[in-house]
Amino acid sequence: MIEIRFHGRGGQGAQVASKVLAVAFFHENYYVQSFPAFGVERRGAPVMAFLRVDQRPIYLRVNIYEPDHLVVLDPTLIGAIDVTSGLKQNGWIIINSHQPPEEFRHLKGFRTATVDATSIAIRNGLGSRTNPIVNTAILGAFSRVTGLVGIDSVALSIREEVPGKKNENAKAAREAFEEVRV
Amino acid sequence: MKRVITGNQAVAYGVILSRVDVISAYPITPQTTIVEELSELIANGRLNTRFLKVESEHSAMAALIGAATGGVRCFTATSSHGLAYMHEMLHWASGARLPIVLVNVNRAIGPPWNIWSDQSDSLSQRDTGWIQLYCENNQEVLDTILQAYRVAESVKLPVMVVLDAYVLSHTSEPVEIPTMEEVDAFLPAYCPDYPIDIQEPMAFSVITTPEYFLEFRYKIQKAMEEVPEVAKKVNDEFRSRFGRGYAAIERYGEGEAEVLLVTSGTVTSTSRTVVQKLKGNGTKIGGMKIKRFRPFPFEEIYEEIRGVRKLAVIDRNLSAGVGGIFAQELKASLYSREERPEIFSFISGLGGRDITPNLIEEAIQYTVEHPRPEEEILWLGLKK
Numbered sequence: 421m422i423e424i425r426f427h428g429r430g431g432q433g434a435q436v437a438s439k440v441l442a443v444a445f446f447h448e449n450y451y452v453q454s455f456p457a458f459g460v461e462r463r464g465a466p467v468m469a470f471l472r473v474d475q476r477p478i479y480l481r482v483n484i485y486e487p488d489h490l491v492v493l494d495p496t497l498i499g500a501i502d503v504t505s506g507l508k509q510n511g512w513i514i515i516n517s518h519q520p521p522e523e524f525r526h527l528k529g530f531r532t533a534t535v536d537a538t539s540i541a542i543r544n545g546l547g548s549r550t551n552p553i554v555n556t557a558i559l560g561a562f563s564r565v566t567g568l569v570g571i572d573s574v575a576l577s578i579r580e581e582v583p584g585k586k587n588e589n590a591k592a593a594r595e596a597f598e599e600v601r602v
Numbered sequence: 603m604k605r606v607i608t609g610n611q612a613v614a615y616g617v618i619l620s621r622v623d624v625i626s627a628y629p630i631t632p633q634t635t636i637v638e639e640l641s642e643l644i645a646n647g648r649l650n651t652r653f654l655k656v657e658s659e660h661s662a663m664a665a666l667i668g669a670a671t672g673g674v675r676c677f678t679a680t681s682s683h684g685l686a687y688m689h690e691m692l693h694w695a696s697g698a699r700l701p702i703v704l705v706n707v708n709r710a711i712g713p714p715w716n717i718w719s720d721q722s723d724s725l726s727q728r729d730t731g732w733i734q735l736y737c738e739n740n741q742e743v744l745d746t747i748l749q750a751y752r753v754a755e756s757v758k759l760p761v762m763v764v765l766d767a768y769v770l771s772h773t774s775e776p777v778e779i780p781t782m783e784e785v786d787a788f789l790p791a792y793c794p795d796y797p798i799d800i801q802e803p804m805a806f807s808v809i810t811t812p813e814y815f816l817e818f819r820y821k822i823q824k825a826m827e828e829v830p831e832v833a834k835k836v837n838d839e840f841r842s843r844f845g846r847g848y849a850a851i852e853r854y855g856e857g858e859a860e861v862l863l864v865t866s867g868t869v870t871s872t873s874r875t876v877v878q879k880l881k882g883n884g885t886k887i888g889g890m891k892i893k894r895f896r897p898f899p900f901e902e903i904y905e906e907i908r909g910v911r912k913l914a915v916i917d918r919n920l921s922a923g924v925g926g927i928f929a930q931e932l933k934a935s936l937y938s939r940e941e942r943p944e945i946f947s948f949i950s951g952l953g954g955r956d957i958t959p960n961l962i963e964e965a966i967q968y969t970v971e972h973p974r975p976e977e978e979i980l981w982l983g984l985k986k
Contacts, residue, residue: 439774443606446776452606453775458718458768458954479875481769481868482956 422568423484426469427503428493430461433555436581437491438469441559443577444569445473453478466501473568491562492516493537493554495524504530514561514600516554521601535561535600537592544588544595553589556582560593561600571597604778609770612740612777613679613705613763614639616747618649619785620703623674626654626665628684632717634707634771636679659684663691663704670700671806673797675751678702681767682709682723689727692760696731696822698807701754701761701792703747704732708867708918709767710953718954719767721867721919725895725927731822733761733829734895736866740770740777742848745840748780748789749848752836755792757825767954769868780844788843826897833894850894851902856881859888861969862907862943864915866892866928869957873916876962885970892928900935907936912944914969916962916982918951925949925979946975950982957982 424441428434435456442454450473457468470484486506495517497503504513504527513530516537517523524532537554547553556578563571574597575590582589607615613636617625625644627637643649652669656662659680666676680688685706695702710720724734735750737743743765750761765771796804810818830850841847853862855877865873870891877889890906890913892899907913917926924930929947936942946969951957961982968980 439606442774446604446606451776453773454606455768455773458772460717478775479871480959481773481871482958 421472421474421478421480422489423487424471424473424489424491425484425487426471426491426493427497427501428467428469428555429463429497430465430467431463431551432467432493433553434467434469434493437493437555437559438471440556440577440581441562441569441574442471442473443581444559444563444573447573447576448569450475451478457483466497487511489562489566490514491558493558495519498524498527512566514558514565516558531602533561533565533600533602535596537561537596540592540595540599544592546585546588546592556589557592557596560596563593564597564600565602603781604776606774607740607777608635608772608774609740609743609765610635610707610772611639612744613747613765614643615777615779616744617677618643619780619782620675620677620748620751620789621786621791622651622677624652624654624666624669624676625678626656626662626669626676627678628656628659628662628680632681632684632709634679634681636705636707659687660691663688663695663702666702667691667695667698667700670695670702671698671798673792673794675792676700676702677704679705679707681707682711682717685723685727686711689730692727692730692732694807695760697818699758699822699825701751701758703750703754703761703763705747705763705765707767707771708764716953717767719769719868719918720952720954721764721917721927722952724762724764725919725921727762728896728927731759732896733759733826735761735763736893736895737763737765737770738868738870738891738893740773740775741846743770744777744779745844745846746848748785749833749836749840751789751792753829753833756832756836757828759822759825759829764867766868778846784843788840829894829897830899830901848893849902850892850899851906852891852893853888853906854891855888856886857888859886859910861885861887861912861914861966862910863887863889863962863966864892864913864928864932865889866895867918869916869918869951869962872957872959873962876959876966879959880963880966887966895928895931898931898935903932903935904939907943908941910943912946912969914946914948914965916948916950916957916965918957920949920952944974946972946980947978948980948982955983
């Protein structure tokens with residue numbers, strides 16, 4: 421079983437990112453379980469979402485305490501909260517940042533990758549300059565870095581799950597797939 | 603077609619496929635996205651159902667009582683305080699023998715204010731004369747709604763389908779969605795015995811003197827007693843058509859268990875992983891899921907627990923002054939029997955706290971190691 425935790429801020433779409441990635445894995449015949457951190461969401465506050473993926477039916481119905489990988493939609497969360505809490509050794513941390521991954525090497529014991537999902541979102545017209553929608557782009561980076569799910573499945577899932585600008589969102593994921601740095 | 607959907611969406615699909623005529627609901631907290639999904643489909647003209655937006659849950663049920671008396675298929679959804687507010691009308695629905703189906707998303711009742719999973723809301727309604735069915739996953743949620751209408755319309759009693767807040771309601775997982783044609787073949791249109799007919803005027807629910815009231819209640823009890831057989835037939839047919847089914851109770855794990863872990867709702871799902879893990883570790887451990895809480899499956903349980911020495915019951919609910927409600931029902935149901943396993947009553951996960959595999963294992967270990975419980979209530983994960 422693979423367990424993934426998403427960190428974002430309320431309104432950034434961490435929950436949608438988890439769901440879109442779930443459907444991408446589902447298209448590759450995995451069993452999936454996607455859920456938000458159960459709570460009272462507030463815009464801008466740190467939020468989490470979770471994803472379990474397995475080749476067999478998933479019976480475990482508790483929070484994810486020791487994820488295999490992390491997806492971080494907002495780099496300012498690193499340091500503000502303990503994002504690596506429980507993260508397994510050697511797990512990937514995929515961060516939305518214009519900085520190179522070396523900037524996050526202080527997160528010792530883990531592998532870091534960065535992608536400027538914010539710029540990708542803005543140039544694809546996703547959201548606004550002050551509030552770009554980065555949750556689809558970063559999934560392209562996840563696909564490339566982890567190799568766990570194909571970019572075509574991610575693009576297909578985006579087209580199915582995202583309510584608007586389907587082509588732009590899918591294109592953003594493909595661009596992030598190319599541009600992610602490790 | 604298989605889709606990755608939340609428990610709330612599974613409910614919406616169940617309602618759409620059941621060709622419900624009238625939905626009535628209060629749309630504000632503690633309502634869930636169930637009603638949001640349904641009202642959107644109706645507003646877009648994709649669902650030919652009358653939607654009544656009312657000012658309270660009490661009114662939501664009152665409106666359905668009117669609609670069901672008129673002879674149509676009805677649905678509503680609510681949660682926690684909303685269900686509590688419906689209480690009076692719940693009695694009326696069963697007393698008037700109306701086959702209404704209600705989905706309750708299990709949430710705690712405040713104060714302290716809490717919106718997370720806890721069975722205290724639905725179990726507070728246990729004496730209202732409603733059939734109660736608890737679900738373990740989103741597939742079971744959708745399928746149970748389809749079965750609920752068959753059972754309700756057969757025995758003429760309302761059914762409450764219950765799912766855990768968040769752990770199912772907001773969790774997405776793959777669900778097989780049957781086609782309309784498949785469901786139509788399984789669930790025929792509702793044909794009420796006494797619909798309102800202006801050509802044939804009748805009086806409904808008139809005052810009933812002590813001379814007759816007892817008999818009305820007797821008939822409700824008799825209808826409840828029919829449920830096990832009716833539900834089994836409906837489930838057997840469902841299984842033959844769809845390849846899936848859900849008994850009132852289900853045993854899993856080792857057949858000749860000495861210790862049996864008893865759970866309901868999503869705790870069962872996590873428990874399956876624990877029972878599987880403990881397989882072959884000395885003491886024979888099995889699991890038992892209770893799906894149907896009303897009518898309580900006395901006979902089915904008794905058949906399944908022969909040879910079992912101890913029951914470890916985990917309750918995500920509390921009847922203060924007594925303890926766990928499922929444990930109490932089990933004690934009551936086994937008292938007059940020859941074989942009576944020792945019952946260990948654990949309380950855990952109130953107000954949505956995770957019932958983790960470690961806590962479940964702790965409950966099993968305690969039960970294995972003690973000949974009988976040291977206390978009436980055993981608190982799992984209590985901070986002291």
